[in-house]
Amino acid sequence: MNVETAVKQRKSVRAFKPDPVALDEVRAILDIARAAPSGGNLQPWKMIVVSGAERDAVVALAQKALNENPRGEAGEFPIYPAEVKEPHRSRRYKVGEDMYQILGIPREDKLGRLGQMSRNYQFFGAPVGIFFVIDRSMGHGQWAHVGMLMQTICLVAEARGLATCMQEAWAMVRQSLARHFELPDHEVIYCGLALGYEDKSAPINQLQTERAPLDEIAIFKGFEAA
Template identity: 55%
Template sequence: MDVSQAVNQRISTRAFLDKQITADEVRDWLATAQRAPSGGNLQPWRVIAVTGAEKQAVIDLAQKKLAEDPRGERTDRPIYPKDLWEPHEARRRKVGEMMYEKLEIPREDKAKRIQWFSRNFRFFDAPLAVFFVIDERMGHGQWAHTGMFMQTLALLAEERGWGSCFQECWGILRPTLKEHFGLGESEMLYCGMAVGYPDPDHPVNQLRAERADVDEFAELKGF
């Protein structure tokens, strides 16, 4: 598989097969991704990978906290900016409707939509869950480099026949997860990631989000 193929076929996988990934495979995957770009070689990321009982403990914790308040815990780093503007808000809504269309869950069936959304906090039943941690003292550049590391992991997952789904939704439980994982005083959990072998027959994995044409976001000058 070449890089272009990996980029083209990567999707947010939301249904997985009951097939495990070994510790040796995870270590090799993480080590290979360490060649991702890192300004000044700071390597500002930290990773916590959980499976089995450790993953279930996180799921149970999430269920308990969200039962107390479905909105989760207060955060000064929301998933999306307040009052998201166009065309970004339209894109966000469109991909959501595309997903529910694949799942055949109509807009008026709020209960089923909520039930499906709750699968986020079970990692969509993926065998492996990965959390990305960054020190809050890091600047915007280090956040960008952490994102490059995350993208590298997603592409390497494709090469291995795995699927992945980045899950910023875990950010609504940052205080609880900080305590659960015993993070340092200035450390924060940024994002989760569900990883495993994709279920090729599940309709949600047929979703392919639309992307803007190059001319919508790029200017080519001096050519």
């Protein structure tokens, strides 16, 4: 599979098969992804990879934390701005509505929607979870570099027949995760990522998110007319 195909084919998978992923395969993916871009070669990332009993412990931890505080744990790095402006607000709204429509969960079914949201904290059934850790002293640029690492992991996994879902939802339990993993105070978990084999029979995996047309997001200057 070439890079172009991997980019076009990759999507956020929200239903995985329970089939295990071998440690050697996970290590191979991450080893290749180490070549992701990093400004100044800071490589401002660490990863915590969980499977088996440790994965189950993290799932239980999240369930307990959110049962105690359904709004999540307050933190200095919110997932979204307090006010999401247009056109971004409409894009976010639409993908949510499209997803729930595929699942047959109407807007008035609050419990159904919460139940689907809670699957984030089960890695959507994926057997492997990856948490990305960054030093609090790092700036916005370095957070972007972690995103480059994550995208590289997703593309390598896609090329090797595995599926992924990047999960900022894990930010809702950052403090509990930090205690669980015994992170020092200067480190913070950015987000998680689910890794496994796609359940292609699951309706939710038919979701195709829309992208703005190129001329809406790109301005070309200095080119000669064709």
